[in-house]
Amino acid sequence: NAGVTQTPKFRVLKTGQSMTLLCAQDMNHEYMYWYRQDPGMGLRLIHYSVGEGTTAKGEVPDGYNVSRLKKQNFLLGLESAAPSQTSVYFCASSPPGVRQAYEQYFGPGTRLTVT
Amino acid sequence: DQQVKQNSPSLSVQEGRISILNCDYTNSMFDYFLWYKKYPAEGPTFLISISSIKDKNEDGRFTVFLNKSAKHLSLHIVPSQPGDSAVYFCAAWNSGNTPLVFGKGTRLSVIA
Numbered sequence: 001n002a003g004v005t006q007t008p009k010f011r012v013l014k015t016g017q018s019m020t021l022l023c024a025q026d027m028n029h030e031y032m033y034w035y036r037q038d039p040g041m042g043l044r045l046i047h048y049s050v051g052e053g054t055t056a057k058g059e060v061p062d063g064y065n066v067s068r069l070k071k072q073n074f075l076l077g078l079e080s081a082a083p084s085q086t087s088v089y090f091c092a093s094s095p096p097g098v099r100q101a102y103e104q105y106f107g108p109g110t111r112l113t114v115t
Numbered sequence: 116d117q118q119v120k121q122n123s124p125s126l127s128v129q130e131g132r133i134s135i136l137n138c139d140y141t142n143s144m145f146d147y148f149l150w151y152k153k154y155p156a157e158g159p160t161f162l163i164s165i166s167s168i169k170d171k172n173e174d175g176r177f178t179v180f181l182n183k184s185a186k187h188l189s190l191h192i193v194p195s196q197p198g199d200s201a202v203y204f205c206a207a208w209n210s211g212n213t214p215l216v217f218g219k220g221t222r223l224s225v226i227a
Contacts, residue, residue, distance in 0.1 A: 004158070033214065040124065042219035043159070043204060058214060090158050101147045101208035101215055106158025 002026055004107035006091050012113045013081040021076040021110050023091030031094045032074035033058075033104070034066060036087040043090070049074055050096065081114045088112075118142045119207050121218035130227045134192040138205030138218055141186065145207040148181060149215070150190050153202045162203070163190070195225045 007022040023032065033048040035058075045058030049068040063085060065077045074093075078085060091107040094100040120139045128134045140148070146167050151159040165172040165179045165188065172179050178191045192199055205218040 035217075040219060042121075043217040045214050045217075048214055092158070098147065098208070098210065101206070102149055102161050102164045104151075104161065104215060106160070108156070108158055 004091055004093055004105050006107040006110050010111050014115055017081050018079050021089055023074045024072055025093040029093035030096045031100055033092040034076045035090045038087050083114045086114045119205055119216050119218040121205050121221050123221050125222040127224045128195045130225055131194045134195045134223055136190040136203050136221050138188050139186055140207050144209050146210045147208045148188050149206045151204040197225050197227050200225045
């Protein structure tokens with residue numbers, strides 16, 4: 001099993017460009033999440049999904065959009081990148097219920113730099 | 116407003132000694148508290164958890180203590196090893212609210 005994979009691993013964008021980050025999981029998990037990690041800020045939830053076709057806003061959703069067209073995939077889009085979106089992005093997946101707390105599996109991260 | 120707070124950004128401990136990482140929370144409705152561990156260039160991984168109905172949970176060298184009256188939990192690592200050097204995130208979960216809430220993390224350095 002690959003677990004949670006993220007594509008790409010690194011990316012440099014210019015301000016105003018758009019891009020999509022892809023997350024894929026092979027554990028048949030219902031829930032998927034996108035986080036960003038910034039120095040001194042910890043892990044902040046951007047958007048999450050509790051099932052195919054559903055999405056919900058997290059703590060810092062502005063400037064991002066997401067889609068969950070297939071259960072195994074969760075896409076994070078930046079329509080017009082800004083330097084403030086320079087960060088490391090982590091995708092995660094989990095089963096529903098209480099298991100989502102201690103069975104949240106993270107991908108290796110995508111390092112995004114916006115110049 | 117931060118619901119889960121880790122007030123120490125970093126901690127340095129000698130190998131073999133005890134590491135104590137602290138976490139405070141504000142929401143008395145949390146049902147579970149957890150610690151996740153993160154190495155550089157990797158995603159976080161689950162380490163240990165404790166239910167709100169318990170005050171202690173032990174797993175090998177790792178023990179988590181919960182003080183509900185003080186809204187405080189701590190992670191003890193005994194003895195500390197260089198491989199424990201990582202960022203530790205405290206997290207909390209409420210059955211009525213889907214996502215985990217993470218603290219800002221504490222970077223632990225275990226010095227040989």
